[in-house]
Amino acid sequence: MVTEKIKSLLQEGLDLYGFGKIKEAVEKWKEVLELDPGNLLAMDYLHSAGVDVDKLFEKEEKKEGVDDLLKTGRTLEAYERVIMEERDSLYKICLIELVRYRLDRELRKKYLQGKVVPQRLVLERELIRKALTPADAFIASQIDGKLTVEDLIDITDMNEFELCMSLLRLEREGIIKV
């Protein structure tokens, strides 16, 4: 079934290409790649149409991914993904800012509204089994069930965003609860 569909899409693309409708042809071949990533014919045709297949594929995939993550409320993962990318286009810079803004808003709502007192769920010495950065481990070590998030900001001298990010990561690792 899929093979049939692919064959037909490849052919439709060629027909459109023959009539000079390059854009439409490219869309057909891209559809092929979605169904069958790495399809050599489609990549070859796209290459002939002057499309940088590698780049297009990468960009498309990541953009899709981040959107998905944002839609499903996984803002932290979305942020972690965009932050790793090279900031080589205005689009990417804007995307990072957008995701950061969303995340900041969520973090503030979660940690900075009212007096939020995080609790540590594991002993300090047990942190060794977790994958942490020294900064995250430092914050985890300071959480004593008495300090509020605001207090933590004051004693660690970190900015609100950085600190809340750490809390979110620690929470995801099951090290603290809020």
Place this chain on the structure above:
Amino acid sequence: MAAIGIDLGTTNSVVASVVGGTPVVIKSKEGYNLTPSVFAITSKGRKLAGHLAKRQAILNPERTIWGIKRLMGKRFDSPECRFLREKYPYKIVSDEKGFAAVKIGDRNYSPQEISAFILVELKRVAEEYFGEEVKRAIVTVPAHFNDNQRQATKEAAQLAGLDLLKIINEPTASALAYGFRWAKEKKIVAVYDLGGGTFDISILHIGEGIYEVLATSGDTFLGGDDFDARIVDLLAEHLKKETGVDIYGDPMGLQRLKDAAEKAKIELSTREETVVNLPFISSSGKDPVHLIRPIKKAELEAITYDLVEKTIGICYKTIQDAGIKIDDISDVILVGGMTRMPLVRRKVEQFFGKPPVRGVHPDEAVAIGAAIEADALEKRSAEVLLIDVTPISLGIAVKGGVFHKIIERNTKIPVKKVEKFTTSRDNQDKVIIMVFQGESSKAEQNELLGEFVLSGIRPAPAGVPEIEVEFEVDHSGVVNVSARDVLTGVAQSISVHQHVSLDEKRRKFAEEELKEFEISLKERW
């Protein structure tokens, strides 16, 4: 309205009060009995006092002020201050009168202002407990504090919005906390006080409600912090050897190491061994660095033995000063968190030839004693009568820069003494009265408390005019001096505090800043 007793310590402070006839330490809402005597302004401009300030100390060293008690009423060019300037990570500067102040950002704070921030935090703790405003308080000071230091403490209390009932000496307060419970027999007791930053030993005569200090001495740079520092060194060295990481270059790691050292020290007071376990203490290259190091009690004792020995040496000298024999001491009272260390208890017991008394809480005794006295003053109770002494001799500079003592040290207070002086030149129409405190025969080697001019002396040959100089030390140990020309009746006086205290403008400014701080604390909690 309740009256409170405050132990304003070098490292930690405690607030207590008599509630329903029983003296109790007031716990903060967060459950702490002690409040670190630390003040900080964060890089974002937020003022912090107590636990929060302590916990960010290493990350924000230049804007975190600790150990301010050592600078109270001290001159910038004094030897102690010179020593501290090298030791403290924050900036110590001179104020316009030559007293030590600290600099945070571009603003100078006097030690009394910093202490006032800490007192405001303690006031908050008490007010939360009582659910109403608390104003009336007794604050304690070390017995050897001179008048400038007492005046600075007094001003700190006033800046914090407290009505200071009295200042009392710490060993006296401890003895009061102890004596409060037992029969009214006469005894000589020793108060061995090893706190976070200082060591004090006092010999007191107690009986029938009278508490008299016979001798007192100490070391203002010997305390729990020094024990912690030894452990930090031990751990840092271990880390360096195992991983090559120099933790002194990593503030976050060092803060954790310091906290862990203090915890280990406390644990080793009740256990034979503990393990310092700090995962992710630092990052050297790619791999995370963990610190896991067991410490045995014997090891801790080996690296801190000399510190304890030092205190015993001071005890020996103080007993000689008091003019008594060790056997005359019937009770030894241990005060200060460090006296929980088994090594300290053992050495003290060995030296005094008897075990220390039980029933005195080392962290709380001073504040409890202050609370008992505050309560007695409020109720005008005659049950307790404190007789304290001036720790240091008082006098004036006379011809040739000689120090003439008017009130000898260890004189019971309150006290008033008058002496007659005269002029040294013919037709001298004024004299400068310079008030000093100290034991040196050279005036300039003692602490200058203040000076004033008595003018309008009727012209006469040298040695004829009679000038009466009166010294008065009140029950808080605070000094007032006046001078009078007997012939003309012209008089001048100073309450010596004008010397060390802030001027009117600074004072107003400080009061407002402290008010703001108090409001911010209330909002926060």
